[in-house]
Amino acid sequence: MMLPTHVLAGMLLAAPLVRAAPELAPVGFAAGFLGGLLPDLDMYTGHRRTLHYPVYYSVLAMPAALAALLSPSAVTVGVAFLLLGAALHSVADMYGGGLELRPWEGNSDRAVYDHHRERWIPPRRGVRYDGAVEDLALSVGLSVPLLVLVDPPLRAVVIGTLAIAVVYTALRRRLAEIAAAVIPLLPSAFDPYLPERYR
Numbered sequence: 001m002m003l004p005t006h007v008l009a010g011m012l013l014a015a016p017l018v019r020a021a022p023e024l025a026p027v028g029f030a031a032g033f034l035g036g037l038l039p040d041l042d043m044y045t046g047h048r049r050t051l052h053y054p055v056y057y058s059v060l061a062m063p064a065a066l067a068a069l070l071s072p073s074a075v076t077v078g079v080a081f082l083l084l085g086a087a088l089h090s091v092a093d094m095y096g097g098g099l100e101l102r103p104w105e106g107n108s109d110r111a112v113y114d115h116h117r118e119r120w121i122p123p124r125r126g127v128r129y130d131g132a133v134e135d136l137a138l139s140v141g142l143s144v145p146l147l148v149l150v151d152p153p154l155r156a157v158v159i160g161t162l163a164i165a166v167v168y169t170a171l172r173r174r175l176a177e178i179a180a181a182v183i184p185l186l187p188s189a190f191d192p193y194l195p196e197r198y199r
């Protein structure tokens with residue numbers, strides 16, 4: 001799934017706060033957004049491995065969620081939704097496409113790395129690839145309730161994220177072709193810095 005879908009899903013995790021603890025809801029939405037973003041900061045260094053922890057984020061999220069329930073504060077709620085967002089992202093990547101330059105071809109057996117079992121989890125392709133039309137449908141579906149639930153500063157974040165999702169979906173295949181055309185022209189000194197899927 002593309003990054004906009006992950007950050008919107010992370011935000012929506014905090015929806016129950018609107019009723020349960022409205023004063024903490026903005027913190028929860030922001031933390032869920034950042035949690036959904038965090039794993040993909042490894043985009044250019046060991047993607048879906050360095051910062052993707054489908055097992056460990058989930059395990060850590062449980063005591064963090066319990067702490068937020070027992071002693072709700074900006075800190076406990078922030079930490080809990082950061083971990084929940086990162087856990088959901090890492091697990092959700094299993095249901096997308098594999099790690100390859102053109103994931104719609106379906107040649108990769110690597111979706112996300114499981115550090116616990118020390119092996120790659122194969123892609124299940126519920127969403128065929130990041131930026132597929134069903135991925136955009138997910139982003140739209142997640143943003144509808146968010147637009148009702150969040151207040152103005154965060155509402156602009158949701159709308160901006162959705163705009164990025166639309167542009168990315170429209171350009172997704174062309175971006176891969178541009179990368180395929182440009183990479184062979186780069187001097188070999190760049191090799192160590194290129195993601196494995198680009199070689």
Ligand SMILES: [Zn+2]
Nearest residue numbers: 039040048093
């Ligand atoms: Zn990811």
